Amino acid sequence: MTHRRLRVLVAATAIAAALAIPGVASAHSGPAGFVYTETNAAAGNSIMAFARTASGQLNSIGSFSTHGAGTGAGLATQGEVVLSADGDWLLAVNAGSNDVSLFRVRDNGTLAFSDKAAAGGTDPVSVTTYGHLAYVLDAGGAGNIAGFRIDDGRLHPIAGSTRPLSGSATNPAEIAFSTNGRFLVVTERATNMLDVYAVRDGRAGTPVTSASSGPVPYGFAFDLRNHPIVSEAANSTLSSYRLGSSGATVISASVSTGGIAACWVTVTPNGRWAFDSNAHGGTVSSFSIASNGAIALVHSVAANTGTGSAPLDLGVTTNGRLLYVYLAGTHTIAGYWIGTGGTLTAISGGPVLPASASGLAVS
Numbered sequence: 001m002t003h004r005r006l007r008v009l010v011a012a013t014a015i016a017a018a019l020a021i022p023g024v025a026s027a028h029s030g031p032a033g034f035v036y037t038e039t040n041a042a043a044g045n046s047i048m049a050f051a052r053t054a055s056g057q058l059n060s061i062g063s064f065s066t067h068g069a070g071t072g073a074g075l076a077t078q079g080e081v082v083l084s085a086d087g088d089w090l091l092a093v094n095a096g097s098n099d100v101s102l103f104r105v106r107d108n109g110t111l112a113f114s115d116k117a118a119a120g121g122t123d124p125v126s127v128t129t130y131g132h133l134a135y136v137l138d139a140g141g142a143g144n145i146a147g148f149r150i151d152d153g154r155l156h157p158i159a160g161s162t163r164p165l166s167g168s169a170t171n172p173a174e175i176a177f178s179t180n181g182r183f184l185v186v187t188e189r190a191t192n193m194l195d196v197y198a199v200r201d202g203r204a205g206t207p208v209t210s211a212s213s214g215p216v217p218y219g220f221a222f223d224l225r226n227h228p229i230v231s232e233a234a235n236s237t238l239s240s241y242r243l244g245s246s247g248a249t250v251i252s253a254s255v256s257t258g259g260i261a262a263c264w265v266t267v268t269p270n271g272r273w274a275f276d277s278n279a280h281g282g283t284v285s286s287f288s289i290a291s292n293g294a295i296a297l298v299h300s301v302a303a304n305t306g307t308g309s310a311p312l313d314l315g316v317t318t319n320g321r322l323l324y325v326y327l328a329g330t331h332t333i334a335g336y337w338i339g340t341g342g343t344l345t346a347i348s349g350g351p352v353l354p355a356s357a358s359g360l361a362v363s
Contacts, residue, residue, distance in 0.1 A: 033317050034109035035324055035333065036361040038081050038092050039063070039354050040070030045094050045101075047081065048353065051109050052363075056322050056335045056347040064111040066101035068094025072356050074328060078174040078219035078264050078313060079126035079137075080359030087318070087363050089114075089150060091134055093124040100127055100136050100148075102155050117155035120146025120162050126174045130181035133202050135161075137175035137186060142168040145175055145186065145197070145204060158202050166193050166209045173218045178226040183243045185228050187217040194230070194241070194248045210247035213239035214254035219264040219313075224271035227251065227293030231262040231276050238262060238276055240293045251293040257285040258300025264313050269320045273342045275302065277311035277325055284311060284325060286342030303336055303344040315362030326353070326360050333360070 031051040035058055039046045045066040050058040081092045083105070090103040090111060100119050103111040121138025128135050134148045134155065147161030165172060171190035177199075178185065184204050186195040192212045197204035214232030217239075222228055228248070229240050237254035259278025267274050267289070274287040274295060286302040287295045303325075305311045310329035316322070316338070323336045323344060331354065335347035 031109055033363040036081050036090060037326065037353060037357050038359050040075060040356045040358045042070055042072035042096050045070040047092055047111055049109055049111060050351055057349060058333060058351050060351060061109050064103065066092050066094055067113060067116050068099050068101055069096035070094060070356060071096045074356060075125050075358040077125040079128055079176060081361045082127055082129055083361045083363055084129050090361060091127045091129060093127050093136065095123050095125055098122050098124060100124055104153060114153040115155045117148060117157065120157065128176045130177035135175055135184055137172055139172050143170050143172055147202060147204060149202060161203050163197060163204050163207060166191055166195055166207060174220060178243060179222045179224055180226055187220060187230060189216045189218060192217065196243055196247045208247040213250045221265045221267040223267055223289050223293060225293060229265055229267060229274045229295060231265050233261050233263050236260055236262040236278060238287060238295060240295045242293060252295045255295055255297055258297065259283045259285055266314050266316050268316050269318060275314060275323055277314050279310050279312055282306050282309045284344060298342040302342060305334060313360040315360045318363050324360060324362050331355055
């Protein structure tokens with residue numbers, strides 16, 4: 001067990017003992033976890049880091065240069081900033097300088113810049129990691145994915161790992177590893193396709209494309225059994241899939257969120273609940289996830305983030321108790337306690353971000 005995982009476990013145990021009700025913490029509680037986003041500033045991209053208290057409040061702990069450049073505007077994709085499963089590493093795309101940055105996460109949540117590598121294409125918009133592997137999604141040109149090994153704090157390109165998408169002008173939104181690391185999935189908004197890559201010895205194979213259940217597949221997240229839960233922005237629906245050698249097979253087809261423009265998705269660590277942000281409707285919806293990957297809408301308005309708030313990226317804490325949502329309309333991060341049955345209770349306040357901010361990684 002890494003020092004980072006041990007620290008989080010000890011903190012979570014202390015919090016559980018100290019809290020009688022959500023939001024009431026011991027006066028001596030230290031950081032319970034951390035939240036990260038990137039400025040995506042064209043003049044120089046940086047990671048903004050926040051410590052999470054036991055009551056759910058976020059306090060700034062610094063800004064850390066990626067030594068790359070952003071685009072100066074939100075990327076409108078998912079996975080711009082990600083944490084490794086053990087919490088030891090953070091990766092971020094630099095869409096303006098066509099590279100990806102790697103940071104070591106210190107025990108106090110601050111970041112130490114470790115390496116930067118060319119993204120293997122242009123306009124990197126999403127990155128994912130599994131074990132010592134990382135793959136980046138490049139949206140520029142015809143689009144492609146490219147792989148790296150994380151070794152001794154460096155990003156080493158994997159020979160022969162660069163693979164195309166289904167074609168040109170696909171407008172991809174996200175890349176992510178399946179829970180077991182056997183597959184990579186990419187969503188293509190312009191073609192209404194899902195690309196599935198089998199991964200062997202760190203190398204992604206030839207993409208197998210499958211039609212999305214609904215139009216404009218966007219963000220997604222995996223449950224514990226490797227089922228991707230995918231948003232479909234055009235009709236504000238979510239679908240779930242089973243992965244295999246033949247690509248993605250639909251389990252639950254285009255279940256309505258009850259919102260407008262479902263775009264980003266996150267799943268709780270226990271794999272039982274999915275939340276999506278409805279960017280144009282100012283709401284967050286909650287879904288239950290069955291063991292076979294079937295999904296069902298539970299609350300069409302689990303949280304009302306407000307008219308014009310534009311909820312985008314979102315993430316659940318490693319203890320499964322809190323959801324954080326980036327509100328692009330107000331340039332803030334909103335927090336919510338996750339209750340029984342997929343309910344959400346708002347936490348007051350939240351840090352203010354630059355208008356160009358993109359991505360959200362939560363521990």
